[in-house]
Every structure is written in C-alpha cells, then in structure tokens.
Amino acid sequence: MKKHGNTLIVGLTWGDEAKGKIVDLLAAEHDVVVRYNGGNNAGHTVAFGGETYKLHLVPSGLFHEHVMCIIGGGVVVDPKVLLEEIGRHEKVAPRLRERLLVSSRAHTIWPWHKQLEALSEKHQGKGKIGTTLRGIGPAYADKANRVDAIRMGEFLRPEHLKKKVERIVETKNQIFQKVFGEAGLQAGAVWAEYAAYGEQIRPMIADTTEWLLRACEKGRRILFEGAQGTLLDIDHGTYPYVTSSSASAAGAWPGTGVPARAIHEILGVVKAYTTRVGEGPFPTELEGAVGNQIREQGHEYGTTTGRPRRCGWLDTFAIRYAARLNSLDGIVITLLDVLGGLPELKICTGYEVGGKALEAFPDDPAVLEQAKPVLESLEPWEEDISGVRRFRGLPRAARAYVRRVEDVIGVPVRIISLGPDREQTIYRR
Numbered sequence: 080m081k082k083h084g085n086t087l088i089v090g091l092t093w094g095d096e097a098k099g100k101i102v103d104l105l106a107a108e109h110d111v112v113v114r115y116n117g118g119n120n121a122g123h124t125v126a127f128g129g130e131t132y133k134l135h136l137v138p139s140g141l142f143h144e145h146v147m148c149i150i151g152g153g154v155v156v157d158p159k160v161l162l163e164e165i166g167r168h169e170k171v172a173p174r175l176r177e178r179l180l181v182s183s184r185a186h187t188i189w190p191w192h193k194q195l196e197a198l199s200e201k202h203q204g205k206g207k208i209g210t211t212l213r214g215i216g217p218a219y220a221d222k223a224n225r226v227d228a229i230r231m232g233e234f235l236r237p238e239h240l241k242k243k244v245e246r247i248v249e250t251k252n253q254i255f256q257k258v259f260g261e262a263g264l265q266a267g268a269v270w271a272e273y274a275a276y277g278e279q280i281r282p283m284i285a286d287t288t289e290w291l292l293r294a295c296e297k298g299r300r301i302l303f304e305g306a307q308g309t310l311l312d313i314d315h316g317t318y319p320y321v322t323s324s325s326a327s328a329a330g331a332w333p334g335t336g337v338p339a340r341a342i343h344e345i346l347g348v349v350k351a352y353t354t355r356v357g358e359g360p361f362p363t364e365l366e367g368a369v370g371n372q373i374r375e376q377g378h379e380y381g382t383t384t385g386r387p388r389r390c391g392w393l394d395t396f397a398i399r400y401a402a403r404l405n406s407l408d409g410i411v412i413t414l415l416d417v418l419g420g421l422p423e424l425k426i427c428t429g430y431e432v433g434g435k436a437l438e439a440f441p442d443d444p445a446v447l448e449q450a451k452p453v454l455e456s457l458e459p460w461e462e463d464i465s466g467v468r469r470f471r472g473l474p475r476a477a478r479a480y481v482r483r484v485e486d487v488i489g490v491p492v493r494i495i496s497l498g499p500d501r502e503q504t505i506y507r508r
C-alpha cells in the first residue's frame with residue numbers, strides 16, 4: 080500500500096464494522112492513532128499471532144511499538160475501565176503507559192452516570208434506546224449542560240475535584256431519591272475510589288489538542304479512529320436510536336482539535352452485510368433462517384455487551400448516504416468470508432414507502448420505520464474464501480458482489496477483509 084499522510088477510519092452503518100482490525104493494520108504506517116468520539120460503549124477487536132484482543136477505550140494502534148496512542152477530547156472516559164484496559168494489555172503493548180495520552184478536555188464517566196442511565200432505560204420500558212449502559216449518554220448530557228461535568232484535567236487538581244464530587248453527588252442524589260426512589264451514592268466512597276484512579280492516570284493526562292497540532296506541523300502521520308458508525312451519529316444518524324457523540328467523520332475535528340483540512344484520506348468501513356444492536360429501525364433486517372445463519376457464521380454477538388446482533392442484507396442505500404456525508408475516498412469491506420454458503424444473496428439499493436421510492440435516506444425515524452427495502456439478488460458462492468489473499472483468487476460471484484457494491488455506492492473498495500487476522504486481508508489499488 081502507498082504511504083499515507085493523515086487517514087481517518089469511520090464506520091458507515093450502526094457500528095461493529097470491524098474497524099479495530101483496520102485501524103491496527105493501518106497503524107503500521109502511521110505515527111499516531113487518535114480516538115475522537117464515544118467511550119467504552121465501543122468494542123474494537125484486534126487479532127494477530129493466534130490471539131484476540133478486545134479494546135474499548137485505548138486506540139487500536141497500541142500493538143505497534145512506534146505508535147503514540149491518544150484519547151481525544153471528544154471521548155468520554157471511564158477511568159476505571161481505562162486502567163483495567165491498560166493493565167490487561169501492557170504485556171503485549173510494550174511501554175503502553177509512556178505511549179498513551181488522554182486529553183485533559185475529555186469528559187469523565189462516574190457511577191452516577193451508569194446508575195442513572197440504567198434507571199432511565201428501565202423506566203422507558205418499550206421506548207428505551209437499548210443503550211450499552213456504560214453511562215455514555217448521561218456523561219455527554221452533563222458535558223453539554225456544563226454544570227455537573229468533570230473533565231480529565233480536573234484530576235490534576237484533586238483538592239478542587241474532591242469538593243466538586245461532593246457537590247455533584249448531593250445533586251444527583253436528589254434525582255436518585257426524588258425521581259426514582261433510590262438511596263443514592265456516598266460521596267466519600269466514590270471519591271476514595273476515583274481519587275486512586277486519578278493518581279494512576281495523572282501522568283497520561285495532557286493537552287492533546289496542542290500535542291496533535293504540533294505533531295501535524297512536524298509532518299507526523301496521524302490515524303483518526305472513529306467509534307460506532309455514521310448511522311449512530313447524534314446529528315446525522317437514525318435519531319433518537321443513536322449514540323450521544325459525533326460518530327461520523329465530522330466528529331474528528333471537534334473530537335481532536337485537528338482541523339478537517341489536515342485529514343488527507345477518509346476510509347469508510349462496512350461489513351459485507353449489515354448489523355445493528357439495540358433498538359431502532361433496520362429496513363434490511365432478516366428475522367428468519369438466513370439472518371440466523373449470518374449471525375452464527377459471523378459470530379455476531381456484541382464485543383461490549385454480548386447481545387446478539389440483528390443481521391440483515393447489505394444496505395447500500397444507507398451506505399451511499401453515509402459515503403457522501405463522510406466524503407469518502409475509499410471503502411473497506413470486512414467479513415466478506417461470512418457470506419460464503421448462504422442459500423441466497425441480496426443487497427438493498429433503495430427504500431419504498433407506500434409503494435413510492437424514496438429519493439433520500441429519511442431524516443424522520445417514523446418514515447424509516449415504514450421503509451421497505453428494494454432488494455437486488457446477486458449470485459451466492461459456496462467456497463470458504465477466508466484463505467484467499469488476492470482479489471483474483473476470489474470466486475467469480477464474490478468478485479461480482481464487491482464490484483456491484485462499489486458501483487452502487489459510487490466509491491472504490493480499497494481493502495477487503497476475510498477474517499479477523501491481520502493476514503486475512505486483500506488490498507486493491
């Protein structure tokens with residue numbers, strides 16, 4: 080592959096596109112990997128040397144010893160999860176603590192965020208969002224509201240933070256007690272636990288905006304790692320069934336401080352079929368035997384929560400919208416091997432509502448709910464393609480599938496992934 084400048088990796092659907100593997104692969108050609116949105120709702124998987132590693136917060140470049148890993152200001156950080164993750168990977172990711180910086184501007188997740196989210200989701204009943212219950216939404220809500228928000232940089236001033244935690248717990252306890260009839264939290268116990276986390280994380284907290292701007296000025300190659308996917312973006316996704324951050328490429332600028340002009344290449348990642356976890360409309364969902372076969376062949380169970388993922392045909396109508404929104408240079412198709420052996424193969428090329436074709440991806444969830452997919456049948460293939468390493472080595476039907484997908488989306492397919500391992504990859508010019 081050619082040497083990259085600054086590259087951005089973004090999911091084009093509802094997350095779980097196997098971005099972790101792609102970030103790990105491309106990290107080899109970059110000096111820095113920076114996460115720009117989300118928190119430990121994300122589950123990025125990297126596999127090499129017969130081992131599989133699951134990441135939620137630390138950027139997926141950690142296994143390359145020359146790479147600096149940055150958690151940008153657009154991320155929400157659960158300090159406990161961050162430390163556990165560093166601890167779990169230190170042996171395979173040498174000098175990780177020296178290569179990891181956490182933005183002083185990143186907001187933090189506390190016990191009240193997780194507990195209030197669980198109570199709120201339960202209270203919503205059928206109308207729930209189906210979140211990962213990691214406190215993501217409440218932490219971003221506090222960030223926007225400013226009053227009860229805590230940024231990573233405040234761990235550098237423990238005396239101030241201790242008082243702030245006491246005040247916030249007092250306010251949150253009012254909500255626990257008066258709205259939900261629950262006991263609430265003990266500020267002293269929360270502070271004792273989190274002060275200890277803060278002590279350990281302190282050396283990694285930095286003004287990463289300034290750090291990244293200087294890295295750009297020095298010509299260091301930066302890889303931007305998006306979490307979740309475009310259809311889960313708070314502004315452009317299938318609201319309200321979205322996450323609480325800017326999960327499209329547009330999130331990289333506010334989420335890191337690096338201007339969009341400094342990003343030279345944007346690659347969008349899609350699976351060869353489409354999946355979704357949690358609630359919300361999903362026009363190409365397959366509820367019968369074929370959907371189950373895809374789920375089993377693709378091991379489609381959540382990395383973060385273990386929930387079975389909803390599976391369906393590749394939705395190129397939604398992906399075309401995402402491709403335009405992200406100003407894509409190329410597409411990465413992952414898990415193409417999973418489609419082998421299916422009795423039939425289809426892609427969705429449009430939506431119809433009341434027998435009329437839609438001209439654009441709907442902005443209204445009620446319309447998306449009614450949308451019927453327009454499906455095109457393609458020739459399935461039987462072969463196990465997980466060992467193929469060249470595009471020409473794929474069965475004719477698999478090559479035709481890839482070509483049809485790039486035609487319909489209007490963006491070239493640059494990388495094809497045929498399994499979790501680094502080796503199971505085809506590069507196209």
Ligand code: IMP
Binds near residue numbers: 210215306321357
């Ligand atoms: P939250 O991000 O936990 O608030 O969850 C909001 C919605 O986003 C739910 O439907 C989640 O299942 C979904 N979601 C959040 N993170 C991911 C992810 O990394 N992959 C797939 N879905 C996700």
